[in-house]
Amino acid sequence: MEWLTDNKIPLGKSIKTLTNFLNDHAAWLFDFISNVLGFLIEGLIDLMLLFPPLVLIALLAAGAYWLHRSWVLSLGILLSMLLIINLGYWEETIQTLSLVVFSTAVCMAVGVPVGIASAHRPWLYTGIRPVLDLMQTIPTFVYLIPTLILFGLGVVPGLISTVIFAIPAPIRTIPRYASTRPASSSVSTPTAPTSSGFSACGPPRAAEPPSPGRKTATPACTSSSSRPAGNGTSGSSEAASREPPSPPPPRSSPSRPSTPTAW
Numbered sequence: 574m575e576w577l578t579d580n581k582i583p584l585g586k587s588i589k590t591l592t593n594f595l596n597d598h599a600a601w602l603f604d605f606i607s608n609v610l611g612f613l614i615e616g617l618i619d620l621m622l623l624f625p626p627l628v629l630i631a632l633l634a635a636g637a638y639w640l641h642r643s644w645v646l647s648l649g650i651l652l653s654m655l656l657i658i659n660l661g662y663w664e665e666t667i668q669t670l671s672l673v674v675f676s677t678a679v680c681m682a683v684g685v686p687v688g689i690a691s692a693h694r695p696w697l698y699t700g701i702r703p704v705l706d707l708m709q710t711i712p713t714f715v716y717l718i719p720t721l722i723l724f725g726l727g728v729v730p731g732l733i734s735t736v737i738f739a740i741p742a743p744i745r746t747i748p749r750y751a752s753t754r755p756a757s758s759s760v761s762t763p764t765a766p767t768s769s770g771f772s773a774c775g776p777p778r779a780a781e782p783p784s785p786g787r788k789t790a791t792p793a794c795t796s797s798s799s800r801p802a803g804n805g806t807s808g809s810s811e812a813a814s815r816e817p818p819s820p821p822p823p824r825s826s827p828s829r830p831s832t833p834t835a836w
Contacts, residue, residue, distance in 0.1 A: 592719075592722060592723075595723065596722075596723070603723050603724055606724070606729070607724045607725060607727065607729045610728075610729045610732060611727055611728060611729055613675065614671060614672065614675055614728050614729075614732065615728075617671045617674065617675060618667060618668055618671045621667050621670070621671055622664070622667055626654075626658055626663055630650075630651060630654040630655070631651075633650055633654065634647040634648075634650045634651045634654075635647070637650050654666075668728070672728060672731060672732060672735070673735075675732060676732055676735040676736050676739065677739075679732070679736050680736055680739050680740045680742070680743055681743060683736075683740060684740045684741075684742070684743030684744045685743055685747065687701075687744050688743055688744045688745070688746060688747030688748060689747055691744060691747070691748050692747050692748040698748050701744070705741035705744060705745060706741075708737055708738065708740070708741050709738065709741050711738075713734050713735065713738045714734075716733070716734035716737050716738065717730055717731070717734050720733045720734055
């Protein structure tokens with residue numbers, strides 16, 4: 574086993590070389606991404622800070638009640654926000670809330686199209702599923718190490734780390750929903766009704782118990798298009814055959830045979 578421990582794979586040196594190469598040749602790209610995302614997040618923070626705290630709290634509580642119809646949830650949001658104001662952490666809470674809102678929007682904008690593509694292409698979902706498992710297995714703070722090296726300090730590393738950890742959820746949801754939907758081919762097609770409102774075999778009849786000495790006649794299912802056209806007599810007989818059969822006459826005793834019903 575000494576040869577296995579003596580001949581180490583230069584993994585650390587390779588990662589350091591790659592990081593230095595990215596910082597030397599692609600720093601302008603990371604700076605551009607950091608500036609754009611930082612501008613959007615700071616704009617959202619400034620927009621939310623324009624509202625008076627009590628007005629924003631009332632809007633959040635009203636929105637929670639409108640979505641969930643739960644006054645307990647609305648009361649909990651109201652009391653929690655008032656506690657935050659009392660402790661003096663209102664601006665920090667708005668920064669965190671803006672980061673969560675922006676991260677959710679990015680996750681939905683990227684995850685929903687990828688999830689739809691995965692639902693229509695099973696081979697794609699099979700290929701990215703191990704990557705999604707790895708993204709949700711590694712803790713969120715582990716993603717801060719490379720993002721801090723590439724993007725520097727600020728809100729952008731936290732945004733990217735949150736997106737990487739949370740984006741597997743919308744990607745997984747859409748293929749699972751598509752796999753649980755019932756197939757359209759499993760829905761049975763009803764029998765086409767005729768002009769009289771019943772099917773070609775007439776309305777369904779309740780099953781009658783067999784009686785001794787009685788023979789039950791089974792009507793034949795024929796469509797109106799397959800009957801030959803004739804004179805008025807044949808037409809009246811066809812009309813009579815399409816009429817619903819009359820119910821059988823009541824029987825006085827089970828041992829006495831009844832007259833068969835004429836069709």
